[in-house]
Amino acid sequence: MKKIGITCYPTIGGSGVIATELGKKLAERGHEIHFITSSMPFRLEKVYVNVYYHQVEMSHYPVFQYPPYDLALAAKMAEVIDREKLDILHVHYAMPHAICGILARDMAEHPVKIVTTLHGTDITVLGIDNTLKPVIRHGIEQSDAVTAVSESLREQTVAMLETNKEIDVIYNFINEKEYYLKQVTELRQQFQINQSDKIMIHISNFRKVKRVQDVIDTFKKVNEKIPSKLLLIGDGPEYSNMVQHVNDMGLEKEVHFLGKQNNVSDILSMADLMLLMSEKESFGLVLLEAMACGVPGIGTNIGGIPEVIVHNQTGYIVELGDVHQAADYAIELLSDREKQLQFSEAAIKHVRTHFASDTIVNQYEHLYNRVLEE
Incomplete structure (x- = not known):
């Protein structure tokens, strides 16, 4: 001791x-x-x-x-x-x-x-x-x-x-006792999200380096092809600007600002895809938390993100600012149920094996x- x-x-x-x-x-x-x-x-x-x-x-x-x-x-x-x-x-x-x-x-x-x-x-x-x-x-x-x-x-x-x-x-x-794939059917109903809608999620402190606008712009392109919802968790300097950006694009009904949440494992369990488009990121803990809940991630080729995401297995890596490629990858994954399940299982296994x-x-x-x- x-x-x-x-x-x-x-x-x-x-x-x-x-x-x-x-x-x-x-x-x-x-x-x-x-x-x-x-x-x-x-x-x-x-x-x-x-x-x-x-x-x-x-x-x-x-x-x-x-x-x-x-x-x-x-x-x-x-x-x-x-x-x-x-x-x-x-x-x-x-x-x-x-x-x-x-x-x-x-x-x-x-x-x-x-x-x-x-x-x-x-x-x-x-x-x-x-x-x-x-x-x-x-x-x-x-x-x-x-x-x-x-x-x-x-x-x-x-x-x-x-x-x-x-x-x-x-x-x-991550704490495996908290971060695992849960049954959250009732939570989805509380958010009034259709069962057919795909759910994308982003968690950050809303600083400029997190590039939340890239997340929203990626979501917009995906939503044009696949009915989706975007859940934004966190607060910070860019929060008000992002609310305005969502309003400017007419996405108020599709994007949910949830503010700070102490524990997000339940919310992660109903998500289909995590987005982290940062320009600085030493690790990307939210990606790990998402993967533990069976949620694949799309992240930038920055810092420690490529050490967390295995490209084309547990998610995708894109170049900084490339919202077009991020959207293409998201559409590819979310439109293929079998592939999404494969990525989800691989993500859980990767976390258990390496983290x-x-x-x-x-x-x-x-x-x-x-x-x-x-």
Whole structure:
């Protein structure tokens, strides 16, 4: 049994999901897990044995233009390290969490190992900023171990930061107890969707890099040939623009904006196809969640997406912005029931074979053991 601290962004998002699910899985295996975050992680929806939560408390001083969250986090980390005698502090995101973890390690009296998991924007967005690059590099190189959620992200990190730090690739995973193909006939009726209609789905934070307009434009072309509905889940900066775009094209009755949803497995189970047309995507966890529910995906040839989708087996890969090809693939699949079933079965099998939670958690446990032995 090990005592492991976990710090992540507690809000809805792929990194927070993975960090929280990892903690829950480790707790099931008898490890003592301590979440150190600004608020309760949204996936900690109930009491779990061996799971503890430590809230970072913020102080507001007039001398600071902004509350010093990073310093407050580091102080709380050091406090928990010493009080709980943590063996490992596993931080998700290099900025600011790895930097805070390193500072906490320096402040704490009890020795602790720092494991940093890179999820994407801490490298692909923040890493472009020359003022932050040395800070991010320091966070990575001073960590005792570093992981990336895809080979693409590992390669980007090495190239952008010019670091020689060994980076292990450990893929994301899903909770099989939640993400599986369910019977959702009543849910389809609640949405008033005809049994003959095909359902396409997109889940994101509605940022520009997600290119939700490409999703809508692809759907429009598909809907012209096959009666369909598009379910858009999430919220963010482009939400209002996308509502306007749908209205401009006269698709109000075909496109459903569902907003933020804490758990989407039921909705995924009634979908026929997932669309992820991003221009930046280090992994694409929503694709994995969809595939676990038997939903094939169409994604761009960007980042880690090709490491999740097996082209022409569990879905299709298209070039960035190619809504015509995406629509053609969607029409080809949705008009062939036998092919759709083949893709659905292949998607479920692919997730179970390559992204099973037990397999991925084993990899993290092996990493922890290696770090503690060094």
